[in-house]
Amino acid sequence: MQVVDPHIHLWNLKTHHYPWLANPQTSFVGDARELKHDYLLSDLLRDAEGIDVLKLVHVDANHDPADPVEETRWLQGIADGEGRGMPNGIVAGADLSSDNAPQVLEAHAAFANTRGIRQILNVHDNPLYDYVGRHYMREPQWRKHFALLKRFDVSFDLQLYPSQMEEAAQLAREHADTQFIVNHAGMFVDRNAPQGYRAWREGMRALAACPNVAVKVSGFAMFDHEWTVESLRPYVLETIDTFGCERAMFASNFPVDGLFGTYAALWNAYAQIVGDVSASEKDALFMRNAERIYRI
Template identity: 55%
Template structure:
């Protein structure tokens, strides 16, 4: 199976920039201590099985020093075990910080594969699910930093919960020149009532109304540790129906979702769920859309 994987994480613990991995604390992932080990291209390829990984997009991994992470990844990209494995980087940046412009500029100077920025936005009333504890999208300073993305030709990886989607849809309308990529199928978190489903479904509809928004179908294990192809099928089909094949990207979220399933098992489950699509649609979902969205093989903007 040919894939371009648009959501992977690499790390090296002795860099000292991922304290959340160095001292694991139970959260929505459950006990993630098995993940607290070095993980790079060699480990990814070793566990790929029969999956032909043509390229990956590295997504920032909550590093305390995002520039250090980018510099390390630049060296890693030059040493990767497969030619051009790391096709693009989505780097970390605090867009509310006064030095956001300097940080983004330095990261782009460090690596010509920088294509976007991610700053996790997840806020939730339940502390188990709350990532950041503040509503960045409401802050004028953050919005001023967000405007830098269009100036630099960068996309934004949008990780949030359904309750935040109306605000994000307005953000996408306010910044039409920025490509937004929803992470992890919109993280359908409130699963105990019909209202939770409606919030997720209607939030996706609002975001899909903006032509500059795409969605990654990934991360299902984070909120459904015992997922099966049957349990993720409604989410995948709803997202594809809402956004259309041309704006959907399958991704592994490895090694995080490796806590719940093997790498090849994840991709085979996706293939089972969309087994009835055409060959062209399959190529789009599994590889071509990722290449397009993250401008893999393109010159740095």
């Protein structure tokens, strides 16, 4: 099976600082203590044995917020050296609310493989699920700096919860010339009541109504630690049906989702779920959309 994986993370704990791995905790995502070890390109490719990985997109691994550009510098060095082009795309981390955001964006954009920016936006009333504790999209300075993404020709990886999707759809409409990519199928978190499903479904439809928004079909293991093909199937198919085969792309979220299954098992599950789609649609979902949207 050939894939382009548009959502992986690498880290080197010997040379770089990742606050979340300095004192790892157990959360709904899993036990981060099991991730407190170097995870390099060679480790990813070893985990991918049996899957022909053509290209990779690295998404910021919550690197030291005091020096987010160092992560991009390190990744570009890998791509220019032993990675032989990989990671082919880099989605860098930046705090758009900070005073120095314009300088950080400019520095990221100077690297050849930079394609996008991610700032995690997840806010939730339940502290278990709350990542950032503030509504960045409502802050004037954050929105002012968001407008700079177009100048630097970078996309925005949109990581949020369903309750934030209507607000994000408005942002996407206001910035119709910026590419948005929804992370992890919208992180459907409130699964224990019909209104939670409704919020996810309607929020995803609001985002999909914006032609500049695409979605990664990924991250399900964070909410389904004992996943099976059948437990993933309804969420995978609903996501693809909402965005269409032309704006959806499968991704691994490794090594985080590796806490709950192998790389090959995950990709083979995706392949089984969409086994009846056309060959051209499979090519789009597994390779071509990621290549086109991340320009790699």
